[in-house]
Amino acid sequence: VQRGDHAAFDALVQRHMRRGFSIAFRILGQREDAEDLVQDALLAALEAIDGFQPGKPFGPWFYRIVVNRAYNARKARARRATEEIPAETAASSPSPERNAERAELRRRLATAMESLSERQRLIVRLFELEGFTGAEIADILQVRAGTVRWDLHRARRILRDFLGEEHG
Amino acid sequence: MSDAIEHDRDPARDSVLAAALADLDPEPPTDAVDWDRLERTVALRAREHLAGRSPGAAWWELVAAWARPAIPLGVAAGIVLFLVVLRLPARPAEPPEPLLLGDEVAESVYRGDPGLLLRAAFTSEDPIP
Numbered sequence: 687v688q689r690g691d692h693a694a695f696d697a698l699v700q701r702h703m704r705r706g707f708s709i710a711f712r713i714l715g716q717r718e719d720a721e722d723l724v725q726d727a728l729l730a731a732l733e734a735i736d737g738f739q740p741g742k743p744f745g746p747w748f749y750r751i752v753v754n755r756a757y758n759a760r761k762a763r764a765r766r767a768t769e770e771i772p773a774e775t776a777a778s779s780p781s782p783e784r785n786a787e788r789a790e791l792r793r794r795l796a797t798a799m800e801s802l803s804e805r806q807r808l809i810v811r812l813f814e815l816e817g818f819t820g821a822e823i824a825d826i827l828q829v830r831a832g833t834v835r836w837d838l839h840r841a842r843r844i845l846r847d848f849l850g851e852e853h854g
Numbered sequence: 855m856s857d858a859i860e861h862d863r864d865p866a867r868d869s870v871l872a873a874a875l876a877d878l879d880p881e882p883p884t885d886a887v888d889w890d891r892l893e894r895t896v897a898l899r900a901r902e903h904l905a906g907r908s909p910g911a912a913w914w915e916l917v918a919a920w921a922r923p924a925i926p927l928g929v930a931a932g933i934v935l936f937l938v939v940l941r942l943p944a945r946p947a948e949p950p951e952p953l954l955l956g957d958e959v960a961e962s963v964y965r966g967d968p969g970l971l972l973r974a975a976f977t978s979e980d981p982i983p
Contacts, residue, residue, distance in 0.1 A: 690904045690905065690906070690907030691904070692897070692900075692901070692904050695897075695900055695904060696893070696897060699893055699896050699897070700893065703889070703892065703893070703896070704884060704889070707882060707884065707887060708882040708884065711882035711883070712879065712882065715879075715880070717882075717883050717886060717887070720882070721887060721892060724892070725892065725895060725896055725899070728896050728900070729896065729899055729900060729903070732900050732903055732904070733903065788877065791874065791877070792877060792878050795874055795875070795877075795878045796878055799878070810871075810875065811875065811879065813864075813867070814867060814868065814871055814872040814875055815872060815875055815876060815879065817867075819864055820863075820864040821864075832861050835859060835860070835861060835864065835865070836859065836861075838865065839859040839865070842865075842868060842871060845871055845874075845875075846868070846871065849870060849871065849874060
């Protein structure tokens with residue numbers, strides 16, 4: 687790619703665009719925004735490819751670009767409007783009671799998530815939902831793996847307290 | 855589930871927490887994305903940039919390209935040279951010892967009669983009596 691190889695770049699796009707999209711969506715919460723962002727991030731990665739060290743894995747380096755751009759995009763969006771938080775997806779619960787219970791659970795989990803730092807929220811999502819390892823998340827966020835595990839530990843304790851309270 | 859932190863390895867994934875988070879966060883709608891279109895768009899936008907990255911080979915690229923076959927060839931040539939050197943005599947050949955002629959033969963040569971010398975040369979007869 688550094689020498690202008692189209693096929694090599696296409697291979698990188700194919701391999702990383704889906705996961706890049708998922709990360710962007712986790713941060714932005716909107717499909718169109720996440721699509722645009724992953725496109726821009728791929729081109730930004732191409733423009734910055736000289737700064738990439740060939741011996742290292744491309745994924746974390748690229749996902750870091752996605753995360754940084756997604757945070758910036760979200761900040762810009764928050765400045766433009768006070769909208770946000772995608773509408774709760776319609777739950778197909780069998781009964782109104784169950785529906786109400788789930789809605790309450792979501793509301794309280796959302797509150798618990800809000801009490802976390804932005805980095806902790808992202809770490810929990812990347813670890814629990816996207817299946818990244820602590821080391822991969824550390825690479826993406828450019829922090830130490832121990833810091834990721836510590837943040838994950840604290841975030842999970844807060845969220846588990848909430849879940850324990852809810853279900854215990 | 856253990857609540858202790860292990861600094862040197864990841865904790866196990868928490869399926870209860872993951873399920874609750876998945877319920878809170880809508881799953882990324884990967885099925886709704888037209889990946890082919892996205893890929894084409896990216897490729898199209900990247901084309902110009904990639905074209906600008908391959909302006910022909912610079913001298914160091916030529917050197918790098920030649921270095922790949924040149925290195926094993928050089929090694930092979932070195933091995934051949936080594937074997938050739940190994941087969942050469944260890945010391946330069948010493949000059950043959952001077953032929954010592956017997957007095958009788960020497961005198962016959964001085965007399966202008968090489969018969970004895972020739973006979974010695976073409977037979978196993980030792981010219982040195």
